[in-house]
Every structure is written in structure tokens, then in C-alpha cells.
Amino acid sequence: MAVPKQRHNQSRRDRRRKNIYIDSPVLITCPKCGKPVLPHTICGYCGFYKNKEYINVLAKLEKKEQKKRAKEMKAHEKTEHSHDHEHEHSGKETEKH
Numbered sequence: 001m002a003v004p005k006q007r008h009n010q011s012r013r014d015r016r017r018k019n020i021y022i023d024s025p026v027l028i029t030c031p032k033c034g035k036p037v038l039p040h041t042i043c044g045y046c047g048f049y050k051n052k053e054y055i056n057v058l059a060k061l062e063k064k065e066q067k068k069r070a071k072e073m074k075a076h077e078k079t080e081h082s083h084d085h086e087h088e089h090s091g092k093e094t095e096k097h
């Protein structure tokens with residue numbers, strides 16, 4: 001069995017280990033509810049992927065939770081709309097100038 005011939009010092013050990021770490025996961029914000037989700041994955045919060053509902057999230061929740069979540073999603077849709085509007089508006093302004 002191979003046995004280390006000489007002891008590695010701290011800096012050498014740490015140099016070896018500097019690339020041993022876990023990357024933080026890549027997250028995107030869900031276009032439907034705005035929660036951070038993994039890309040190319042159905043959102044676990046609203047059950048949507050590519051503007052299509054794949055999981056009916058509300059069906060599993062209690063009635064109180066259903067209302068709460070439906071409200072949150074609606075609120076996000078409204079903010080999304082205003083955001084789109086701003087983009088259109090700024091685009092028109094640049095055309096004028």
C-alpha cells in the first residue's frame with residue numbers, strides 16, 4: 001500500500017482543497033409568482049412551467065392557504081404588468097429622442 005513519504009504542510013493541504021466546495025445552485029425567478037426556482041423545472045410554489053400549469057398546487061392546500069396563495073399570485077401578476085408597461089413606455093421615449 002502506498003504510504004505518504006513526507007508530511008504535506010498546511011498551505012499545501014489547503015491548496016489541494018481550495019477547489020473542493022459545493023457551488024451555489026443557479027436560480028431564476030419564476031415568471032408567474034416571482035419565487036426563486038431552478039431553471040427548466042416546474043415551479044414548486046405555483047406549479048407552472050413555460051406558462052402552462054403542470055401541477056395544481058392549490059388542490060393540495062387547505063382553503064385558507066388557497067386564498068392566501070391565489071392572492072399572492074394575483075398581486076405578482078399586477079406588478080408584472082406594470083413592469084411590462086414601463087418597458088414599452090421607455091422604448092417609446094427613446095424613439096422620440
Ligand SMILES: [Zn+2]
Nearest residue numbers: 030033043046
Ligand atoms: Zn411560480
